[in-house]
Amino acid sequence: MAGDLAAALPEADAPVRVRGAGTKLAWARGEPAAELSTEGLDEIVEHNVGDLTAVLEAGVPLARAQEKFAQEGQMLALDPPDRGATIGGVVATNDSGPLRSRYGGARDLVVGMRVALADGTVAKSGGKVIKNVAGYDLGKLFVGSFGTLGAILEVSVRLHPLPPDTASAVGRSEEPGALGRAALALSHAKLEQMGLDVRWEDGAGAILARFGGAAARPQAEAAQRLLREAGVETEIVEDDDALWQAQRDAQRSPAGLVVKVSALQTDLPELLGIARDRGATLAGRAGLGLHWLRLDDGDHAGLVEALRGRWTAAVLDRPAGLEVERDGTLDPGARLLADRVKERFDPEGRLI
């Protein structure tokens, strides 16, 4: 099956788009003449329980893989919003969710990859073990590449133990400054959060810290004390799945705008101020400075402009009619290098 896709790549009418479940087509740029789907590549090739690794074909829905891992008390620590998304699509778009804070993103969890290049060449890099420095780490190059360097056929990933129990500490405030202080206190604490998130919606915000493991509750209580000292209203939520599901959901807008901002931790009050003033929702990883601002209705272009004046901001979901660059302005040197890489991997520029 993987061979079929590889063989089809050089034959298809250019420009060619490689797609998975199609849950993020709004993020794509340019109209393809042909679409190649990874749908047929839906085998969970290996789940090496004792080694905490797995090999997945690109078209495997992430949710299906997670179900299988959970049966053994394990997880792939990637939890982006849409449940129908394939692992290949998640990796190609570098999508992520709240677990990014503790476990890293696709770049940190993918340990090996098999790809088909534009000319049909099938090549792999990395391996199936979690520690490996042999050869170039081409897998990382394909993370966030949107299929423009080749089609991801198969990924090897490292897994983590599924925490037996979770508990969250939540601190609420309407003051961006207080929320910023609370977030810094937690990100600098000697606690092991599985998630440290921020939320802003309808004039009020919250800092959310999630703990998992043998002592989730005592750790959440320690976090609650720190939140209280930072001057925000606090509570402990033990049945916390819905809380974190809401964080994931806020990273999408079916008809509106979602901008992903790469900022610093200390920028949080300023970002919350922008969300407040422009009526946007914000969900983000407070300890990483990575935020998703969502605006269903309103001045979409104005929000993009305000964010890009200050940070690197990628436009993901996009309302009809809004014409903006997806990635914004990159460092000219980085752009040059990205172009040189593109020229080597897809010299005829067939893939979009």
Add this chain to the structure above:
Amino acid sequence: MDGREVTAGSGPAWGEGPPPETEEEAERQPRDLGPLVDELRAAVGAEHVFTHQHQLRTYESDGLLQYAVTPGAVVLPDSTAEVQAVVRACHRAGVPFVARGAGSGLSGGALPVEDGVLISLSRMRRILDVDLDNQRVVVEPGVTNIAVSQAVAPDHFYPPDPSSQIVCTIGGNVAENSGGAHCFKYGFTTNYVTGLELVLPDGELVRLGGKEVDPPGPDLLGAFVGSEGTLGVATRIWLRIVPKPETVRTLVAFFGSPVQAGEVVSEIVSSGIVPGAIEMMDNLSIRAAEGYTNAGYPTDAGAALVVELDGSEAECETRFEQVVSICEDAGADSIKVAQSEAEREVIWQARKAAFAAMGRIAPNYYVQDSVIPRTRLAEVLGRIDELAREYDLQVANVFHAGDGNLHPLVCYDGSNAGEAERAEECAGLIVKACVDAGGSITGEHGVGVDKKRYMPEMFSDADLGAFQRLRCAFDPKQRSNPGKVMPTPRLCGEVPGPYRRHPLEEAGVAERF
């Protein structure tokens, strides 16, 4: 060409264009660096350019002493601008260069190119920014690994901790994607680099990332980390640091055999515990280390297992009790729990001394760095025993048990005729056994010159071709650390397809290749 062409004094003299295709070409007369040396002196000051044989000899090897090549000149730049000037001069002259940090690498990754330029980054050791609020540190490449943790103490630390951390540099760590004892839980260098300033092999200056994470586009930063100096020179590095764990608990348990200890490792990991470090030594390495450190390891033990948990107090205590009972249930001969920081250090002393202590077993050894899926441990150790008997050599095993990174030490006496070759052959078959078990030829030391001959065990011709595409995108003339990583030289060739003029090119900012 096989992997052994680079031995003392016989390095390839690569000049213009791609690596040599023929032996004849490789053996032509040394290049005259004269005019280039003048340029280098102008770039960094005459006192920072070495050309005398006795000075050059200092740089002929890195931490892997089996290989030695004398460079044509050694240059010590002090700033990004000076590195850029040096690389530009090399580019114009068509002379290959090799960047070097502390030279503590174990794969010959910083082995000079004969008559090439060696760029030592030892003067660039400034810590440029310590931003504790944002948990970032910005350093020059010559800063040592330990200096980063020291700069952010006492509340934070920099997790990757190769055993050479007192001397090894962050620039070298970036090139090799260094790990260490704590990477099973904390990850590797690549998980901590958020930004890089690079001088590309043509002298172009590029910035990738910064303090922020997840810049849009392909992860070029991730592709650079671990590229072993073949894609350019990192001149500034942005690092993520993390809070120091609230508590650390350490024990060493002794078992009848490595296989028995390996089952304990599996038991610990499958019960959902992620130890900060989990290290194993076999009887031979215990005996060597004990004779060296007197750490109190019983010399008749079949295996020693060091387990360290760190994290929040509440979590750590519960989990540590679990680890103790897993060891007991598995029939540990004895368990020693560190009751103080001093006792913890004693436990670690033996593990950290294992390599150095090998001198007590044999005058020389080959260290391998293969990785296996942890569940295949018993099978692979059996195969290593078999090979040791077959080759009549002693093989000690010291390894990072959590991630299956073995460091088999093949002991030999180089003064016995043919023994070094026998040891090398045995080491090669050990590597093959690990790859056959689904592993890797190197977990943290890098490919360098030493393991490039094993690359075809892991990667097909098509895989290597894909690697070469990345290499050519960064370094079409292949002048940055040539002769490393790839098993055989490959050409870059022109970029096929329609010529597309780049905007930067039009603006006169960039030159096309």
